Amino acid sequence: MSSKPRAVVVGAGPNGLTAAARLLKDGWDVDIYEAASTLGGAARSSTQLFADATVDLGAAGHPFGVASPAFRELKLEEHGLMWMNAPIEMAHPLDKAETAILWNSLEETAAGLGVDKKAWVRVHGHVVDGIDKHLANLLQPMLQMPPHPLHLVRFGLPALAPASLLGKALFKTEQAKALLASSAVHAITSPDRPFTAAFGILFGALGMSRGWPFAEGGTQSIVNALVSVIRANGGHIHTGINVRDLGEFGPADAIILNLTPRQVLALKGTNLPAKQVKQLNKWKYGPAAYKVDFLLNAPVPWKDSRVGQAATVHIGGSVEEISFAEREVAAGRMPKQPFVMVCQQFVADPSRGNTL
Ligand SMILES: Cc1cc2nc3c(=O)[nH]c(=O)nc-3n(C[C@H](O)[C@H](O)[C@H](O)COP(=O)(O)OP(=O)(O)OC[C@H]3O[C@@H](n4cnc5c(N)ncnc54)[C@H](O)[C@@H]3O)c2cc1C
Incomplete structure (x- = not known):
């Protein structure tokens, strides 16, 4: 034995x-x-x-x-x-503004956000710089002393807010607000809920440091x-x-x-x-996800060609539209315009052909 x-x-x-x-x-x-x-x-x-x-x-x-x-x-x-990164980590097309783009770089992402450049760096910069310490804090069991308490305090204050509210308070452009809110929806909840800013900041910072690879x-x-x-x-x-x-x-x-x-x-x-x-x-189960797979005979003809270079595309419109759709889902109703996450694996990994 x-x-x-x-x-x-x-x-x-x-x-x-x-x-x-x-x-x-x-x-x-x-x-x-x-x-x-x-x-x-x-x-x-x-x-x-x-x-x-x-x-x-x-x-x-x-x-x-x-x-x-x-x-x-x-x-x-x-x-x-082997991890495979696309040229762009995430793109968020908008009806009334230019597409919002999350690059694998804090500086490049901030440069695309016009007047929100400084505010974007202020909220994400320290998380991008200390991503491993933040992950060590956030991924450990909740009742233990965090290994990097000062990082947790710095991360914690803005992160307590709903992502939609933090976006409105910090940013002027639709792009910056949409990037933060739609990243937060990866927590499968409305960006109007408390603490969702934590997910938005963390997902964004991961994209700008390690990427959102396949x-x-x-x-x-x-x-x-x-x-x-x-x-x-x-x-x-x-x-x-x-x-x-x-x-x-x-x-x-x-x-x-x-x-x-x-x-x-x-x-x-x-x-x-x-x-x-x-x-x-x-235990209350969250809403289900609905997933569709497409086999394409050609890349998607996105209006903005940069969207075709993105690993993930968020289709959900403005922060208000995303919040409304997610509130509907939380209430058990199918929204007319749901928030959709599109993955374009073939953009990063040639072995994937044109499967979305
Ligand atoms: C549609 C969809 C899309 C997703 N997209 C992403 C994404 O893009 N990125 C990401 O990071 N995460 C994504 N996720 C979430 C991710 O897949 C899960 O977080 C992950 O799979 C959870 O892993 P797990 O090992 O905890 O459980 P699971 O993957 O659920 O595995 C549990 C296993 O337990 C087995 N099992 C259940 N009961 C028994 C039993 N009695 N005896 C023996 N075996 C049993 C099941 O068969 C199953 O294989 C997605 C999930 C879904 C459903």
Whole structure:
């Protein structure tokens, strides 16, 4: 029998695989159980939808992936992962103003924002400069002392505001307001909500430092790299097993349930305290995302040709229009003009053909 501590991971999405890889690196024995026949959860890609073209079934753009301290520690690039950046990180076309552009540079982005140049640098500059320290603060468990408290204080004050309000207070141009608000919507909530400025600033700063890249060959490449680390370190992966009872897997020193609250509640053998069960029962799920894949016979004929050079395009109009659409979604209604995020993988990665 192994003298190593043993962990069981249920759910082989990117988070479960990352946890497994890190435990293996720390000397644990790890079994991973996945219900589907393929690994990766919402980070899988498929070549089955369109003739041979790779389609990302869920996640496509990876600002947090490329900047992830956990991924860096696992050296995923040594396991085949390659990040691919487009010439422009994000473009936001506007009806009544020039397209707003997020470049992989603070200076270039600010230069495109006219009178808002200084204000843009003031709110984003310190986050871009200290991006790793900010991520270390923000990605750690919330109840621990942050490793860089001064950075957190500086980040925290403007970030408490709704992104739409902070944009109105700081900026005069539609472009700067739209860049901040639409970046905030990546939190899948209305930019009118408190704290959304934090997401807007962070996503913008990631774009201007590390970019919003794709994984070469599709998001599945991230999953494949994680699986390669797991296999190289002796992990055991079991697919096609829909776990229903934790008692089936023998003794374990740690069990990681990489699942949603309802999925956890459906499991037998969790022995969760009553208080935690009550909290999980109260969990309110957010709105769903609706995703469409297109196989193109030519690049999109955007009015502004720069939009065709962008990894991600935000289609949602002005801040007011975005806020209205997201409020409708939050109220459970389908907006007439929803906020749409378009990923153009082929602009960064020639292996992706013309799949959007
Ligand atoms: C349409 C869409 C677009 C997205 N776009 C982006 C993007 O562009 N960029 C980005 O960073 N993120 C994006 N995301 C979010 C990203 O995909 C998720 O954050 C990520 O996949 C979460 O990983 P996870 O490992 O926590 O869970 P998941 O990926 O959900 O994986 C959970 C796994 O658990 C398995 N499972 C469930 N129950 C059981 C059980 N009882 N027994 C065994 N296995 C079980 C499931 O089959 C699944 O494989 C997107 C998500 C969606 C849906």
